[in-house]
Amino acid sequence: MPAQPVGNAESPSAATRPAAIELRGIDKSFGAVHANKNVSLTIAKSSIHGIIGENGAGKSTLMSILYGFYTADAGEILINGKPVKIHGSHDAIAAGIGMVHQHFMLVEPFTVLENVMLGAEDGVLLRGGAGKARAELERLARDYGLNVDPDAHISDLPVGEQQRVEILKALFRHCDILILDEPTGVLTPQETDQLFQILRALNARGVTIVLITHKLREILAITDTVSVMRQGEMVATLPTKQATREHLAELMVGRKVRLELDKTKATPGEVRLSVRNLTVVDAKGVKRVDDVGFDLRAGEILGIAGVSGNGQSELLEALSGIRPLSSGGITLCDLEVSPDAPYGPAVVREYGLAHVPEDRLRLGVVTAFPAWESVVLGYHDDEEYNGRILMDRDAMTNACGKLMERFDVRPRDPELRCGNFSGGNQQKLILAREIARQPKVLVVGQPTRGVDIGAIEFIHRQLLALRDAGCAILLVSVELDEVMSLSDRILVMFQGRIVGEVDGDEADERTLGLMMANAHAQADEAA
């Protein structure tokens, strides 16, 4: 851990100015989980500093301590060279720290103006402060290109604009240090570019920016300095110029990682899943899936790309039998599904469809159950697991042990409660359960969300192996890299419709990004 700020090492003033943030020996435990182990970090003034690490490495905890959301068990915080005690967010705000949270801290039914004012109202009555806030928002919009309608309700704004409101909230409180926690997870590549432009503009005016992410590309694109965290420890800090993707990945994981997959050309066979004019309307009467149609063949991976919330979840649920169709039809091998013919998860499973759900904690496993119980869920009626009257517990435990062996689930303990496995191991457990019976069709949502790099590698290889064995795979993911590296064909969803199809080999981020924002159609309308 170098004591000197390395970010602006070449500029002579950097060494003499106090660091914007200095953390000394921060330590934090949540029960048995040691989230931050004696972490020290120096962030130079007016720099863009990246903090990278896998899920659960302790990045968010560290920043939550800095923002006063948690209190550290031990350690010191210095802001601009002065020691500060941060007991709550008000102390952090007073010290000039602003934060853009991963899950936006915005009151949905409120207007932009109300959200920006909340906690910084300027007086007991709202009227006076509202006028000033409105003028200040206009000024910020002019200076940084942060345009948002102050009277719009948050729930009506797209996520990109909601994020702008978060940034405006921080600027309105005159922050000179801005922390962004995984800011690009919900953005299209183009929106990410816009965000980075805004961050550069802020940085040019002296705002220190701390960017927390697990995406290597973003670190390399925008930061001056990068710090790497692994399992609660700060393992390295280095100037971004000296960093490479491979080197950073190795620091994050603690061993060499292969970032590229060896993928052979697909050899698609017969159509296993055919979707025709599928429309799904939710309980509020909103069309979530709108006239979607595609064919999925044996031995191919069909990827579905899109910003989250554009109907992918509902499509997955309709295909796996959880959500009823409103119109259209699905042909799954020999099964015809239409709105009038009731069907459900058990029926589609019988016809050879396996489903790895997007939200594994809600739909994949029961966290309070031991692993062997979660491993039989959905297949609990199989003869293998049942005696004449009672269920055969030994058979289930043995089956679980075998699957854990094959899918390298750690710790290899069928009695351990599901909630106590890491995200990656939970996901392997679910994948094992679904793949074990050689399904004809696998529908998989966000296979690597919240999963460590080692497990991502493993899961990707399993999916490719399954494809090569002739399974038809539908992959839905908001991670564009994942969709691009695994898919043989890619469909792009926007507001429930399929707005484009690209061949897996020809896909590039820019084209897909434009489709995800439906920019082509909008350009056509404008013309």
Add this chain to the structure above:
Amino acid sequence: MEDLWLQTVSILSATLRTATPLVFAAMAGMFSERSGTIDIGLEGKMLAGAFAAACVAVVTGSAWLALLGAILVGIMMGLLHGLACITYRGNQVVSGVAINIMAAGLTVVLGNAWFGRGGQTPDLAPDARFMTLRPPGWEYAYDIPIIGPVYAFVIGGHNLLVYIAFAAVPIGWWVLYHTRFGLRLRAVGEDPKVVDTAGISVTWLRYRAVIIAGILCGFAGAYLSIAQNAAFSPHMTAGRGFIALAAMVFGKWRPWPAMFACLLFGLLDAIAIRLQGVNFPGIGQVPVEAIQALPYILTVVLLAGFVGRAMAPHALGQPYVKER
């Protein structure tokens, strides 16, 4: 014709009087629930307030001290609810039910121990009560056709607490939508995490909300025992706290619609009293109990059929726990 008009005026006048405790309690519920704390204990707080007011009035003979006593007891019950729900993050419905049962039991036990009349408090002299205020010149106004009786009995002719109740509605609206406290209160009921990260104490905000609810329940209770009636009698709230809660939900947690819902319930109550002993053509006399059940039947029908999607504050009923 004249007679029918006088009947109507008298029903409207009674409506305001029966709606008054409902309006106080509905506003109390609104403040508590807008902060995210379910307040099913309105009934109990109102009952305890009514008992406190009657006791203080008997001892001191002062209506104002009695009102103060009711308010203090309301606040104490509110703080108890706050302690269980906010500080110790208990289940808010269970805590509310506990407060109702506690109030129902304690008022009778204490009343019996102190006054020995089966829980009833001694009758109060007019000085120890809030009496009807006559508007200036009402004797003359009464003779003016149509408008006269309205002036004398609907606009005028109530005790002070009725006016305070109906003033509490615009004041509550103004506080909720035009002050810093109101903005924060609405925010904490929608998403306490946002409030916390904005550097505002979630706990203190919610405590202030339950204190305000306690004060308003104190007013409601005092109205019942020392304004509308001249003594406390056991279980005298008779479900008004729940009716007020229903009115507040029917009004979607907003002050004006909640007030109109209270007036609707009040109107039904007023009509029910008039209908007792009346012969309906073809039906004959309807049992008193059936008519008295009308407001409660209406509650079920309104809440089940006409409210639609209730727009409850998003964080209602969830204690605030920082993640992990």
